Amino acid sequence: MIRIFVTGGTFDKEYNELTGSLFFKDTHLPEMLRLGRSRIDVSISTLMMIDSLEMTDEDRDLVARHCETCEEKQIVITHGTDTLTDTAKILANNVRDKTIVLTGAMVPYKFGSSDGLFNLGSALAFVQTLRTGVYIAMNGKCFNWNNVRKNKQTGMFEELG
Amino acid sequence: MIRIFVTGGTFDKEYNELTGSLFFKDTHLPEMLRLGRSRIDVSISTLMMIDSLEMTDEDRDLVARHCETCEEKQIVITHGTDTLTDTAKILANNVRDKTIVLTGAMVPYKFGSSDGLFNLGSALAFVQTLRTGVYIAMNGKCFNWNNVRKNKQTGMFEELG
Amino acid sequence: MIRIFVTGGTFDKEYNELTGSLFFKDTHLPEMLRLGRSRIDVSISTLMMIDSLEMTDEDRDLVARHCETCEEKQIVITHGTDTLTDTAKILANNVRDKTIVLTGAMVPYKFGSSDGLFNLGSALAFVQTLRTGVYIAMNGKCFNWNNVRKNKQTGMFEELG
Amino acid sequence: MIRIFVTGGTFDKEYNELTGSLFFKDTHLPEMLRLGRSRIDVSISTLMMIDSLEMTDEDRDLVARHCETCEEKQIVITHGTDTLTDTAKILANNVRDKTIVLTGAMVPYKFGSSDGLFNLGSALAFVQTLRTGVYIAMNGKCFNWNNVRKNKQTGMFEELG
Numbered sequence: 001m002i003r004i005f006v007t008g009g010t011f012d013k014e015y016n017e018l019t020g021s022l023f024f025k026d027t028h029l030p031e032m033l034r035l036g037r038s039r040i041d042v043s044i045s046t047l048m049m050i051d052s053l054e055m056t057d058e059d060r061d062l063v064a065r066h067c068e069t070c071e072e073k074q075i076v077i078t079h080g081t082d083t084l085t086d087t088a089k090i091l092a093n094n095v096r097d098k099t100i101v102l103t104g105a106m107v108p109y110k111f112g113s114s115d116g117l118f119n120l121g122s123a124l125a126f127v128q129t130l131r132t133g134v135y136i137a138m139n140g141k142c143f144n145w146n147n148v149r150k151n152k153q154t155g156m157f158e159e160l161g
Numbered sequence: 162m163i164r165i166f167v168t169g170g171t172f173d174k175e176y177n178e179l180t181g182s183l184f185f186k187d188t189h190l191p192e193m194l195r196l197g198r199s200r201i202d203v204s205i206s207t208l209m210m211i212d213s214l215e216m217t218d219e220d221r222d223l224v225a226r227h228c229e230t231c232e233e234k235q236i237v238i239t240h241g242t243d244t245l246t247d248t249a250k251i252l253a254n255n256v257r258d259k260t261i262v263l264t265g266a267m268v269p270y271k272f273g274s275s276d277g278l279f280n281l282g283s284a285l286a287f288v289q290t291l292r293t294g295v296y297i298a299m300n301g302k303c304f305n306w307n308n309v310r311k312n313k314q315t316g317m318f319e320e321l322g
Numbered sequence: 323m324i325r326i327f328v329t330g331g332t333f334d335k336e337y338n339e340l341t342g343s344l345f346f347k348d349t350h351l352p353e354m355l356r357l358g359r360s361r362i363d364v365s366i367s368t369l370m371m372i373d374s375l376e377m378t379d380e381d382r383d384l385v386a387r388h389c390e391t392c393e394e395k396q397i398v399i400t401h402g403t404d405t406l407t408d409t410a411k412i413l414a415n416n417v418r419d420k421t422i423v424l425t426g427a428m429v430p431y432k433f434g435s436s437d438g439l440f441n442l443g444s445a446l447a448f449v450q451t452l453r454t455g456v457y458i459a460m461n462g463k464c465f466n467w468n469n470v471r472k473n474k475q476t477g478m479f480e481e482l483g
Numbered sequence: 484m485i486r487i488f489v490t491g492g493t494f495d496k497e498y499n500e501l502t503g504s505l506f507f508k509d510t511h512l513p514e515m516l517r518l519g520r521s522r523i524d525v526s527i528s529t530l531m532m533i534d535s536l537e538m539t540d541e542d543r544d545l546v547a548r549h550c551e552t553c554e555e556k557q558i559v560i561t562h563g564t565d566t567l568t569d570t571a572k573i574l575a576n577n578v579r580d581k582t583i584v585l586t587g588a589m590v591p592y593k594f595g596s597s598d599g600l601f602n603l604g605s606a607l608a609f610v611q612t613l614r615t616g617v618y619i620a621m622n623g624k625c626f627n628w629n630n631v632r633k634n635k636q637t638g639m640f641e642e643l644g
Contacts, residue, residue: 010503015596017589018638020493020534022505036279037267039300039317051503106198106500111594113498118197121282124301129290139200140285155501156200171342176435178428179477181332181373183344212342267339272433274337316340358601359589361622361639428520440519443604446623451612461522462607478522 001041002127003072004029005063007087008049009080011116013108024049028109029078032120040124043072052080052087052104060087064094074127077102078120081150081157084136088145092134101127103137106155115139162202163288164233165190166224168248169210170241172277174269185210189270190239193281201285204233213241213248213265221248225255235288238263239281242311242318245297249306253295262288264298267316276300323363324449325394326351327385329409330371331402333438335430346371350431351400354442362446365394374402374409374426382409386416396449399424400442403472403479406458410467414456423449425459428477437461484524485610486555487512488546490570491532492563494599496591507532511592512561515603523607526555535563535570535587543570547577557610560585561603564633564640567619571628575617584610586620589638598622 006012006027013022029044047063048055067075079087081104088102103123105116123137134145138157147160167173167188174183190205208224209216228236240248242265249263264284266277284298295306299318308321328334328349335344351366369385370377389397401409403426410424425445427438445459456467460479469482489495489510496505512527530546531538550558562570564587571585586606588599606620617628621640630643 013503015590015594018635020496020505022503032279033301035274035276037276037300037317038279039302039319107498110596111498113196113593115196115198117278118193118199118282121279121301122286125283125286125298125303126290128303129287137286139198140194140282141200142286142289152501156198158200174342176429176433179474181335181344183342268337271435272337274432313340354601355623357596357598359598359622359639360601361624361641435518437518437520439600440515440521440604443601443623444608447605447608447620447625448612450625451609459608461520462516462604463522464608464611478520480522 006046011105052083060090167207172266213244221251228256328368333427374405382412389417489529494588535566543573
């Protein structure tokens with residue numbers, strides 16, 4: 001059994017027709033898993049629905065506590081990409097003996113050109129096969145939490161030096 | 162570097178507007194990798210573009226030879242789902258010391274409701290993390306080549322007895 | 323109030339994941355009208371769900387009778403493109419004092435690249451503005467029933483000589 | 484021949500992956516016409532690419548001048564919905580002897596759930612069939628310029644009183 005914790009991020013942003021802006025409503029994770037015809041045993045919990053630029057230390061502590069206390073040993077977290085590495089660090093410092101894979105999307109799932117389904121597929125595969133630790137899965141790659149940064153110019157994740 | 166061998170299958174089927182039937186033109190793999198914003202080093206070769214029900218022993222031997230002789234140690238093969246396990250068996254009997262992941266799709270990529278991008282994401286993740294051997298990645302899961310069958314009633318892949 | 327008669331055709335074809343073939347289930351017209359945020363008063367009736375190559379004389383008579391007897395003066399018919407002109411002729415010979423617009427699609431609505439929504443939007447506009455008669459709306463154009471044919475090479479509708 | 488003037492609006496908004504905000508790049512009108520397999524003779528000119536809330540009096544005068552001076556008698560204008568009626572009024576006061584249909588979209592074309600293709604199909608049909616005047620085509624309906632408002636609560640266009 002894999003636990004999926006939803007925190008919001010680009011993954012789940014929607015277009016508000018009345019205001020013309022982006023907002024959060026419900027998570028699209030169940031719909032995405034249906035689209036992928038996923039047969040993995042997962043349990044989905046929405047912890048928050050926020051842009052990761054607005055994520056506070058308290059929010060990250062909350063995510064860490066849920067990772068610590070949940071029964072599952074394999075955890076996928078959907079998260080905004082801007083502070084993905086910050087949350088990964090908190091988790092690495094606080095959670096033991098679990099395989100945690102954080103992932104995100106560059107384009108909302110509801111938009112035609114989203115990378116979300118690709119990233120979700122790879123995150124769920126990495127979490128089933130990697131040893132315990134905290135990882136970031138983006139762009140088909142998997143990074144150790146302490147060896148990755150988001151390149152603000154390209155939007156891509158890359159290894160440090 | 163990962164090698165991707167394309168053999169056709171539902172993945173790459175398109176709709177022919179003039180005849181109203183499904184057919185093969187070019188592979189959509191490059192487009193799918195762009196959509197996933199993939200940053201993995203891959204080399205794509207189209208070996209054939211056929212429905213897997215039409216795949217002959219010669220075709221499977223051809224796939225096996227390419228897997229043996231290519232430089233890459235990690236190989237993903239896109240393949241029709243109906244005879245995915247037959248090709249996997251040939252590969253298991255003929256190719257040594259490589260990690261080979263076969264994957265497919267239940268719905269063509271060009272249709273709105275395709276599982277292809279999810280499967281491709283997971284196949285590329287599995288091939289990077291699993292030890293040498295031949296595997297089938299479908300529906301978020303990864304099966305050993307000799308412990309899986311396609312359930313014709315549900316369309317899903319499942320472990321043997 | 324506009325009446326929409328559904329007869330099937332490419333518009334409503336779906337992909338059967340288990341057999342890999344195309345088939346009919348339910349009409350997508352209500353979903354398409356929702357997508358278009360349509361605020362037109364319409365009443366939708368499914369008369370049949372068939373490929374227009376399989377449409378018999380009895381089927382066309384049935385369509386004609388429904389056009390004659392329904393209360394609405396404005397009628398849109400969704401129809402396979404192969405025999406669209408045959409049905410139009412039967413309607414022109416049998417239905418008086420109504421504006422009837424037949425339309426179709428080159429690619430099923432459920433596929434990513436469908437022209438269906440464009441054609442539906444134009445058909446609903448033409449039926450509101452044209453005088454009584456039988457018309458075919460395809461590719462943004464509107465043809466009189468007796469001055470149009472489908473070009474089998476291009477798939478496009480065009481005026482006669 | 485129909486002239487299409489592009490002014491921007493929701494129709495053409497795109498998602499910026501790097502900033503997570505919406506922006507304008509190029510118009511999607513040619514792509515939309517291809518998707519609709521349109522066979523209408525059109526000539527597309529981009530006059531501006533802006534949100535209609537930012538449209539100035541000078542901008543509206545520019546649109547009016549182009550409508551006056553272009554050779555075509557049938558004109559479709561894509562426009563943000565928030566001030567669609569303001570521009571329509573300027574056009575009605577300044578342009579003679581042409582059929583002008585303004586249209587827009589509630590959701591950007593590039594997002595999965597856009598009404599844009601439906602509206603474009605209906606606008607192109609209305610402009611071919613209506614007598615000279617200025618109209619607004621939204622939600623499948625066509626309104627006279629002086630008898631319509633956007634309902635800010637529902638996002639829908641409706642007749643006055």
